[in-house]
Amino acid sequence: MSLSGFTRTHVAPDHALLTPDTFVRAFLPGWHQTACIVHISPELGARFQMYTVEMQPGGSGELSLLDIQRFAYVLEGEVSLEVGEVRHTLRPHGFAYLPANTPHRFSSQGPSRMVVFDKPYQSLAGAEAPSPVLGYEPEVPSNPLLGDEALQVRLLLPDTPSFDLAVNTMTFAPGAHLPFVETHVMEHGLLFLQGGGVYRLGERWYTVQAGDVIWMASYCPQWFGALGKTQSKYLLYKDVNRYSLESV
Numbered sequence: 201m202s203l204s205g206f207t208r209t210h211v212a213p214d215h216a217l218l219t220p221d222t223f224v225r226a227f228l229p230g231w232h233q234t235a236c237i238v239h240i241s242p243e244l245g246a247r248f249q250m251y252t253v254e255m256q257p258g259g260s261g262e263l264s265l266l267d268i269q270r271f272a273y274v275l276e277g278e279v280s281l282e283v284g285e286v287r288h289t290l291r292p293h294g295f296a297y298l299p300a301n302t303p304h305r306f307s308s309q310g311p312s313r314m315v316v317f318d319k320p321y322q323s324l325a326g327a328e329a330p331s332p333v334l335g336y337e338p339e340v341p342s343n344p345l346l347g348d349e350a351l352q353v354r355l356l357l358p359d360t361p362s363f364d365l366a367v368n369t370m371t372f373a374p375g376a377h378l379p380f381v382e383t384h385v386m387e388h389g390l391l392f393l394q395g396g397g398v399y400r401l402g403e404r405w406y407t408v409q410a411g412d413v414i415w416m417a418s419y420c421p422q423w424f425g426a427l428g429k430t431q432s433k434y435l436l437y438k439d440v441n442r443y444s445l446e447s448v
């Protein structure tokens with residue numbers, strides 16, 4: 201309950217900070233016994249959709265849209281994923297990538313939460329369609345960003361032309377920061393997993409913390425500095441490997 205009318209949430213034409221106190225749950229087609237919080241969508245100006253699914257015991261989710269690829273990352277609880285005849289179990293920090301038009305079904309025995317990214321797949325002449333990917337974030341190799349050991353990046357998906365999206369985690373030691381104010385054609389969807397700090401988005405600076413979601417449009421100037429005495433970490437979506445004039 202907000203008695204002050206105050207929130208850190210701020211929506212601008214080229215970015216949005218969305219904090220949990222302003223989240224609204226709704227129904228999404230394909231998800232059953234599951235509350236969905238749509239954070240980022242074409243309505244905001246994005247070319248993808250990012251949402252949290254809160255699955256109740258017995259909840260499920262299936263692909264409902266044509267030509268849409270899906271990336272899901274488990275935040276809490278245990279989620280089963282059936283792809284064809286094969287059943288996988290995803291625990292927290294487990295993730296799955298499902299190429300466009302891959303029939304699949306998520307289900308949850310107990311309560312669970314996942315963050316999901318859906319994006320229309322843009323094929324590329326000469327590049328094979330991607331295959332499903334399943335993984336567990338702590339087991340993915342980590343590399344310093346531009347040689348800075350205090351800022352570690354894990355690429356959760358293969359860095360090959362078949363993929364038109366990337367999902368990475370970025371882990372900052374206390375006091376670590378992005379090396380410069382990035383300004384790039386790729387857009388981002390971000391979920392803070394741990395810690396917090398100060399995020400510059402466009403001409404504004406925001407305090408951010410675990411649970412916050414950020415949208416950064418193409419060319420939104422961006423910079424982050426980690427504060428506090430523990431690591432800060434976020435999950436980051438971006439579109440990659442495509443020449444935009446192709447779709448004009």
Ligand code: UGY
Nearest residue numbers: 370378382388422436438
């Ligand atoms: O990969 C990236 O573009 C990343 N360094 N951006 C960010 O963390 N805002």
Ligand code: MN
Nearest residue numbers: 382384388422
């Ligand atoms: Mn960036």
